[in-house]
Amino acid sequence: MNNQIGDTDTETDTNVSTDSGTDSGLGATAGVETSTTTTAGESEEQVRDEWTDYRFDGPSKLTVENLDVWYGDDHALKDVSMEIPEKSVTALIGPSGCGKSTYLRCLNRMNDRIKAARIDGSVELDGMEIYDPNTNLVELRKRIGMVFQSPNPFPKSIRDNISYGPRKHGEINKGLLARLFGNDDSEKEAELVERSLRQAALWDEVQDRLDDNALGLSGGQQQRLCIARCLAVDPEVILMDEPASALDPIATSKIEDLVTELAKDYTVVIVTHNMQQAARISDQTAVFLTGGELVEYDDTDKIFENPESQRVEDYITGKFG
Amino acid sequence: MSEGYARENELVSVESNVYDRAMDVGIALSIVTFVVGMLTFADAVPLGATGTELINFFGLLLAATAGGVGIVAVFSYANVVPVTSQRVRGVAFGLLVGLVGLTVAAVALPVSLATMLGLILLVEAGLLAAGGVASRLELVDTDPSRTAGLLAGLAFGVIGAITGAVIVGSLPGVPSAVVGVPLWLLGAVALGVGFGALTIGPREDLGSTLPPALILGVFGATIATAAIGVGWQWAPENLSGGFTGGSIIPLFVLFGSLLTSWSAAKCRADFGARGRQYGAFFVINLNAFLMVAVMVAIVTYVTVKGVSWAFHGFTIGALSLLVVLTPPLVLTIQYARAPAGTDEWHTAARQFFRVIPLAAVGSLATLLLGIFVTGTTFEVPYQYAILVDRSTVMLDTAVSVTPSLQVGNLLVIVSGALLFTYFLRRYGSLRDVGTEYEQLSSVRQGLPAAIGLLGLLSLVYIGIGPVLDGLPIGIGVATLGAVAVAALALAPLGPLVTGEGSLADRAHRNSQLLNVGLLGGVALLTAVVVFEWTAVSNPRLGPVAPVGVVAVIAALASTCAAGLASRARRATDDTLRHRILGDQVTLGLAAAAGYLTLIGLHVAATSEVPFVLGPIEIGIQGSLSWPAVLQGAIPLGEAPGGIYPAIVGTIWIVIGASLFAVPLGLGAAVFLTEYAEQGRFTEVVETATNALWSTPSIVFGLFGAAFLIPRLGDNLSLLAAQLTLSFMLLPLVVITSREAIKSVPDEYRDASAALGVDKWKTIRSVVIPAAMPGVVTGVILGVGRIAGETAPLILVLGSEINATNAIDVLGGFAFTTSPPFVTNDALLTSSAALPTQVWAIITAGVSGSASKGWATAFMLLVVVLSFYAVGITARTYFRRKINYE
């Protein structure tokens, strides 16, 4: 299943940019590293493979190899390879437009839904290739849940938003007949709704209005609702795209606690623009920089205290980005 | 805002106050003339009215206005509906002043309404001119722009040109052309350019008051001097029609009042940007009002023409009316119980408004109760004229409500079913609440089995019914079932009434028993009634029908349970228990409504025998007698009749066409939008649907007649009509559904996909619900079109006038053992329909009864509007579901 992987010889030749060997023929080498005027003030340097070669103990949940994404002719993600360990928090940071969301969407094949997107490379979940043509997308997305960058609740009641996934998966049955004969799952649903909303730090605010339409919630509340909705399906991996972008410090810290808590049983991949947040909650951090390359990936402490790359250091200390 | 606020306060100064009040009067006068213009146009008041008639007319207007303004003023004073805007107050004041002035003028001046309207236009002209000049001379503080603008200039140029052409062209004794140029053209050019210049040239205050003042002056003078009077006529040679004073004067008045309102509103808001805004506001509103008025006028006209024939001899029993009134009663109670919004909305005033509907329905119900208590018939007699053999015959008749205790089963079924669904929707769940008795779980398992068994038995009867005739199965099953239902329904009452603890404790513990008892009872009895229907038997023990009696007992028991739960609920503070007991109340009421519905269904199932309970009688034939609308044509009969078959035909056509077109159209729309690759193919389909929608209906009719009819038994048939109209409806459903589905944001689809939900489930549970209001809008529009469609129906359904029997579609179903297993002869016969009947009556000429035609048209309106009402309710329901208000 690695026919899609680029034919770069990554063992040797570490001074060469990872792009130089790809057969994409899109002139990626003429991109960011060699240009003398980088847009956001990044200094020139070449990415070394060992910067992203993060080693950890224990099994890897997701293994990404040589992933490339194009939107039309726009090469949005360049030859990204990384392994994400199980039951941990992985933070993705980087300047706006560098491809973090794109990368995240590749992990549960949501990019397939974008017509212009073309994806090349391999992603394995527990050793199973998800870009296999026969992958069951429904099952895959059940196992890899996602919280989007902008909140997108359904135009339904708060309760129905949370129970939507389990209901459609047949785990909760609330049909009229079931209700008439008293074997409906209302109680189970109520429990699920309460647990999910509590986890997402929303329960206290909405417990009296579970039947109200979710579109009537504030932006931050909607964001937490979407987190709760994702949790209700009980996925193995949770992808979060800036889940705290519209939240106040208190709700943010609740979400951070939640993420830490989730990491005990789940694998969490989280995109954030907040360096402190990344430093606080994540076990390892991946830094993407303009142009869609993964520049450095390592223990969070290492990245924030002693990054290899000058550009990463500049980015983290706020010199650009 | 701050500037406006400052100016409103500044208006306290004396001279500007006079100016503003004068302009308010101008605006108010324009509104009055607008209304009067419309009334005269619709012939509601004669233009020639003088003396007492005129005084009465203006007196009536004054009284109505004073009443309206007075009520609002009282509410405003009491701070219920605060009206703080100076402008609104000003217009109200102007309305009163203007109408008092007009009434006084009507008393003082011996003139006709037409002359009076002319005078009003002159007054308006004077007011406008004075306003403009006062502003120009800086007597008042205004804020005009340099010019009234090119657009206004163009508009007045065109108006001037038309006026010039008409004036010059109609002046007697002038040559029609000078050196080859028609004189009217010269007049048009001269006045057009003049008016345009007058509008654009001077400062805005003059530019937007003088031209309208001039035009109003011309109109007013022509009418007031009777240059164009009521009897005036003008028939231009090259025009086949002619103009009469009767139609020209109202047009002048309407147009004049639009001009006045625009110009006076500009003055009132001190010209400039605010003036333009206020002027546009008035013109647009009066225009919208005009549109609405035209539509209302059409409906009213048809109603007035058709209603007396349609309601000839209308009689209904008070009890039947009460049954009809129950659903609205429940709704209004619910509305009154739940005040919207936050605490501050719970003020006395809000509550007052919330109980108004309840009070209205309640008082109606009390009046009806009064009718049986006193035993007197309530009657509204009236008289109307019809044409019989070209001579007018007066008919005496009455609309009455009798103290009859007979109720038709259809009314019971409809009301009961409405209430049942309503309560069931509000019912939450009683799962895992209260004690789970051991016997209960066996009942829970036994019930579906029993119901299944009854279903099987019914199927057996459908298959080999006649073989089993004579065996005592019917009575046995019915009695057994009835006893079981009675036991189920009464079971919850025992533990509720006796036992330990407070009533609330007992009710809480009793939840499971209540749940199973009530709903199980309804389900079981439904199965029994279905069995009765298939067995075509009317099981009785002596004179008693066990099923009906048990339904009554069970309904009473359920109501009792609901009542007790409600009492217990009032005594609890615990929120959880409050919810549980609330659910018990709704459940009890739902069950009671369900049992009532079943009584109606039982009567329907057991043929003609009415169900008698003391003095009350529920039968196929109720106490409603509405000969014109609910009977077929009565040959040579005295009383009117004959619309019923047409109503039934139209309803079946609409239902059939929608049943074909809506699922197909929605399915096609889903496929085209969600599944098909967007590109050439979808574009072609889209173009084709649009073209199909604009295809003239007669083409569809021809297709139906030439293609469908030969394939459907070779005669005019209901099925052919339904199919033909469904082809007409289909494109609209596809177009609107597609638009609605496209406008559902992709975020919803992404969100659903990311939760691991497949495409079809996403479409079903997210996309279609979100698109539903749009889909329903399309169906509403389409149904409105096909319900009144005439031309294709004449071709595929025929045009019967004097149908004596309504088509019996439900009864036409027959089951056979060979394919196609189900046949329906009724669908293959022709039927009357409302639009074709109107057409047939009108084209039949003298031999047709025009009154019947009007009454049929009126009923067509009623039927179409009822479909609208259903559609709009559905749309509101779906909208509420996806919106957060």
Ligand SMILES: Nc1ncnc2c1ncn2[C@@H]1O[C@H](COP(=O)(O)OP(=O)(O)OP(=O)(O)O)[C@@H](O)[C@H]1O
């Ligand atoms: N649907 C799309 N079609 C075309 N181009 C896209 C699409 N989505 C993203 N891109 C492009 O791909 C690049 C990476 O976008 P992406 O959304 O992954 O950035 P990001 O790192 O998440 O930024 P942010 O932090 O602002 O969310 C951008 O240049 C963007 O314009």
Ligand SMILES: [Mg+2]
């Ligand atoms: Mg992003």
